[in-house]
Amino acid sequence: MRLLRPLLALVFAVLAAAAAAAAPLRVASAFDPQTMDPHAVALLYHQRISSQVYESLVTRNEQYELEPGLASAWQPAGPRAWRFTLRRGVVFHDGTPFTAADAVFSIERALAPPSQRAFQLLGVESVRQLDEQTIEIRTGQPDAVLPEKLQFVGMMSRAWSQQHGVTRAQDFNGRQETFAVRNANGTGPLRLLRYEPDQRTTLARHERWWGWADKRRHGNVGEVVFTTIKSDATRLAALASGEVDLVLDPPFQDVERLMRDPRLTVLRGADLGQQYLVFDLGRDELEFSDVRGRNPFKDLRVRQAVYHAINVDLIVQKVLRGQGVPTGSFLSPRVEGSPAEHDRRLPYDPAKARALLAEAGYAAGFAVTLDCVNVAWREAVCQAAAAMLTQVGIRTTLRSSPSNQFFPKLTQASASFAEFGWTPTTDAWSSLNALYRSRERDGRGAFNAGSYSNPKLDALIDAIRVEPDRTRRRAMVAVVLQQLREELPAVPLYRRTLSWAMKHGIHAVMRPDDVLELRWVRLPQESAR
Numbered sequence: 203m204r205l206l207r208p209l210l211a212l213v214f215a216v217l218a219a220a221a222a223a224a225a226p227l228r229v230a231s232a233f234d235p236q237t238m239d240p241h242a243v244a245l246l247y248h249q250r251i252s253s254q255v256y257e258s259l260v261t262r263n264e265q266y267e268l269e270p271g272l273a274s275a276w277q278p279a280g281p282r283a284w285r286f287t288l289r290r291g292v293v294f295h296d297g298t299p300f301t302a303a304d305a306v307f308s309i310e311r312a313l314a315p316p317s318q319r320a321f322q323l324l325g326v327e328s329v330r331q332l333d334e335q336t337i338e339i340r341t342g343q344p345d346a347v348l349p350e351k352l353q354f355v356g357m358m359s360r361a362w363s364q365q366h367g368v369t370r371a372q373d374f375n376g377r378q379e380t381f382a383v384r385n386a387n388g389t390g391p392l393r394l395l396r397y398e399p400d401q402r403t404t405l406a407r408h409e410r411w412w413g414w415a416d417k418r419r420h421g422n423v424g425e426v427v428f429t430t431i432k433s434d435a436t437r438l439a440a441l442a443s444g445e446v447d448l449v450l451d452p453p454f455q456d457v458e459r460l461m462r463d464p465r466l467t468v469l470r471g472a473d474l475g476q477q478y479l480v481f482d483l484g485r486d487e488l489e490f491s492d493v494r495g496r497n498p499f500k501d502l503r504v505r506q507a508v509y510h511a512i513n514v515d516l517i518v519q520k521v522l523r524g525q526g527v528p529t530g531s532f533l534s535p536r537v538e539g540s541p542a543e544h545d546r547r548l549p550y551d552p553a554k555a556r557a558l559l560a561e562a563g564y565a566a567g568f569a570v571t572l573d574c575v576n577v578a579w580r581e582a583v584c585q586a587a588a589a590m591l592t593q594v595g596i597r598t599t600l601r602s603s604p605s606n607q608f609f610p611k612l613t614q615a616s617a618s619f620a621e622f623g624w625t626p627t628t629d630a631w632s633s634l635n636a637l638y639r640s641r642e643r644d645g646r647g648a649f650n651a652g653s654y655s656n657p658k659l660d661a662l663i664d665a666i667r668v669e670p671d672r673t674r675r676r677a678m679v680a681v682v683l684q685q686l687r688e689e690l691p692a693v694p695l696y697r698r699t700l701s702w703a704m705k706h707g708i709h710a711v712m713r714p715d716d717v718l719e720l721r722w723v724r725l726p727q728e729s730a731r
Contacts, residue, residue, distance in 0.1 A: 226424060227720070227723060227725060228426075228446040229426060229427070229429070229718070230430075230431045230437045230441070230446040230449050230450070232431065232451050233250075233451070234400045235397075237374060238252065238386045239374075240312075240388070241355075241356065241372075242371050242372035242373075242374045242383075244318045245605075246475070246715070247605070249354055249717055251403055253354060253390070254391060254720050255295075255386045255393065255405065256386065257389050258271050258353050259272050259276075259355070264418075264713075266628070268349065268353075272357055273287060273352075274289045276349055282342070282343065282344055283339065284339050284341075285332070285337070285339075286305070286338075286339070287336055288305060289412060293389065294359045294387050294388065294389050295408055300357065300389050302331040302334055304358065304360050308355065308357045308358045308360075310329060312356075315643075316370070316374070316375070316376070320644070320648070321632070321635060321646065321648035322354075322355070323351055323355065324646060325342050327341060347629050350628075350629045351632060356388060357388070362387045363382070366382070367380070368381050375613055375614060377606075389408075389412075391413060391421075392406065392423075392426060392720055393408045400430055401429070402428060402430065404426070405426040405428070405720070406424070407423060407424045413721060422725055423723050423725065434452075434579075437449050437453075438456055441705075447704060447705045447708060448702060448718075449703045449704070450702055450718060451579075451701075452703045453578065454523045455523050457525060457703070460703045464706070465706055466703055467705070469704070469712045471700045471712045472527075473697045473699065474537075474625055475623055475625030475715065476531075476534065476694060477583070477697075478621070478622055478623070478692040479572075479587065479619065479693040480622060482618045483500060483653055484654075485618075488570065491570045491618060492568060493569075498568055498570075499652075502690065503561055503562040504558070505690040505693070506690060507554075507559045508555070508596065508693055509548050509693045510549065510555040511552055511590050511594040511596065512550070512587050512695070514696055515528050515550065516550075520586075521579070521582050522699075525701065529547065529695070530544055530548060531544035531694055532638075533626055536714070537626050537627075537628055537629070537679075539630050539675065539680050540679065540683055541680050541684075552594050564595065569596075570596060570599070570618055570619050571601050572587070572591075572599065572600050572601065573603065573618075574600060574603075574608070574620070575604070575605055576602040584600050588600050611651070612649055613651075615652065624649070630679040631666045634663045634682055635667070636648050637692075638650060638656075638691060639660055641655075646660075652692065654691035659682060659686075662678060700714070708726070709723065709724040709725075
């Protein structure tokens with residue numbers, strides 16, 4: 203009997219742990235991840251799922267500070283090299299070990315076209331294996347912040363990729379279908395069970411994940427179903443009925459009501475990212491317009507007119523129901539080097555907008571098409587902005603597209619005028635390089651949706667990448683951001699207040715990049731079913 207009691211206690215403890223670990227979580231969002239290939243796209247809605255399955259060498263903790271991921275340590279190895287020590291005991295979801303050869307393969311895959319992750323690795327010349335646990339990344343010039351650039355560069359199995367013919371990233375813009383689009387084999391805390399595009403993604407707990415031994419990473423999620431529900435009303439109805447447990451993007455107009463519901467918990471936080479309007483500055487004739495032989499947006503006065511014509515305070519108040527912050531900054535003040543005073547916008551002044559248009563030779567105005575993704579709150583903002591622009595003479599027609607049609611317009615710079623959002627890291631270079639560097643085949647300017655080009659600014663952005671002194675680096679960032687404020691290749695609009703609505707008792711950590719880290723999610727044990 204003495205032996206039986208501790209044995210029974212052990213059995214019950216194991217059963218209780220298994221029950222807790224088996225707790226399911228059902229998440230709804232308006233956005234589909236688009237693909238399971240970790241290097242095919244660089245979209246927030248892709249990262250929300252891809253980063254749970256495919257881990258990077260570095261990650262971020264609950265305070266959004268850089269911390270070890272699949273690399274347990276890193277250090278400079280001379281002026282143009284970094285060495286990364288890989289974590290021991292890591293296995294892929296198919297049970298094979300993660301090795302230095304896999305890390306080398308993954309970085310080389312992310313660097314090679316048509317990967318959309320290449321832009322953040324600019325300057326990397328080579329990566330090589332030094333031994334079973336160490337790799338070395340060499341850069342063309344000194345790079346003081348290389349580790350920062352490795353977040354979201356997912357590590358893949360070389361053998362699995364070779365077996366399934368996916369040694370190159372999916373050509374997302376070309377709508378290529380590969381094995382890696384609907385299948386995955388990462389090392390993360392969750393493994394992919396099934397991906398049904400524009401419907402749902404089902405993940406299950408990876409029991410052999412190295413991180414479960416670390417209490418800081420220890421949640422109890424056993425299975426996760428991400429369901430794509432584009433309709434705001436339907437998403438909230440699913441939450442109210444118990445069909446889903448957590449909604450990542452509740453409608454702005456419903457957040458206050460949800461906060462008063464005793465059955466729910468609403469997490470709120472400031473967004474690190476923000477929304478913009480971007481102009482086509484590459485074509486001599488504006489394509490989706492009634493202007494012939496000219497491109498009005500190439501005239502700074504027209505871009506200034508757009509800025510003055512839009513009442514962003516009113517949009518935040520009425521469309522976003524106060525859940526946002528108008529901004530004139532091109533990057534959040536939380537990004538190193540971004541001056542807080544840049545948050546102050548130019549005044550809303552429709553009379554000045556009309557005067558600027560007349561001065562530029564467009565007294566009668568002109569027509570243009572505004573591209574927007576067909577998600578309710580973004581469409582509503584675009585509709586409001588289009589109406590305001592039309593009032594000053596820029597007759598704006600809204601064209602909404604689903605995600606798989608809209609996002610390639612940004613990477614291919616094929617829109618005349620578009621609304622888009624961007625979530626930076628706390629380091630400015632990757633955002634400046636992606637959004638405002640002249641477009642190059644090596645990945646520079648990969649998300650420069652308006653084909654803006656300024657050689658002097660290019661040189662400064664390139665210099666920021668290799669500047670080792672953080673004080674000088676911050677000063678250089680401020681110079682670039684001031685130049686952008688003066689030239690207006692885009693119009694900054696606002697940063698949202700992030701909101702997640704979930705059943706009471708669910709514990710989650712809201713990061714400023716709007717990514718729900720499933721490794722931290724804890725469900726009440728009684729919700730297991």
